[in-house]
Amino acid sequence: MIVLHASFPIDPEHREDALDxxxxxxxxxxxxxxxxxxxxxxxxxxxxxIRFFEQYEDEAALEAHEDSDHFQRLEAELPDVLAGEPDVRKFEVSDATELEL
Known part of the structure; x- marks a missing residue:
C-alpha cells in the first residue's frame, strides 16, 4: 500500500477557491x-x-491518480492559491492494523 500525506499552505485571500x-x-x-x-x-x-491523506493499493493506482483530469486541474490551479511550498511525504506500507481506543 502507498500512503501519501501532503500539507498545503493556502493564501488566505484564496482559501475558498482552495477548499473548492x-x-x-x-x-x-x-x-x-x-x-x-x-x-x-x-x-x-x-x-x-489543507492536509491530504491518501491511500492507494499500489504504485500503479498512484500513477493513474496523478494522470487523472481532476489531479491535473489541481496541479494547474494550485499555484494561484498557495502561500508557500507544499510538503508531500510518501510512505510504502506493508501492514496496517486498526487500533481500538
Whole structure:
C-alpha cells in the first residue's frame, strides 16, 4: 500500500477557491480504481493549511491518480492559491492494523 500525506499552505485571500479545489479532488479521487481512501482536512491549528491523506493499493493506482483530469486541474490551479511550498511525504506500507481506543 502507498500512503501519501501532503500539507498545503493556502493564501488566505484564496482559501475558498482552495477548499473548492480540494473538495472536488477528494470527491473524484475516491471514485478511482485502486484508491483505498482519499481525504482532505483543514489543520486545526492553522485554518490556512489543507492536509491530504491518501491511500492507494499500489504504485500503479498512484500513477493513474496523478494522470487523472481532476489531479491535473489541481496541479494547474494550485499555484494561484498557495502561500508557500507544499510538503508531500510518501510512505510504502506493508501492514496496517486498526487500533481500538
Amino acid at each position: 479545489l480540494a473538495d472536488h479532488l477528494v470527491e473524484q479521487s475516491n471514485r478511482e480504481d485502486g484508491v483505498i481512501d482519499y481525504r482532505a482536512a483543514v489543520d486545526v491549528q492553522d485554518d490556512n493549511t
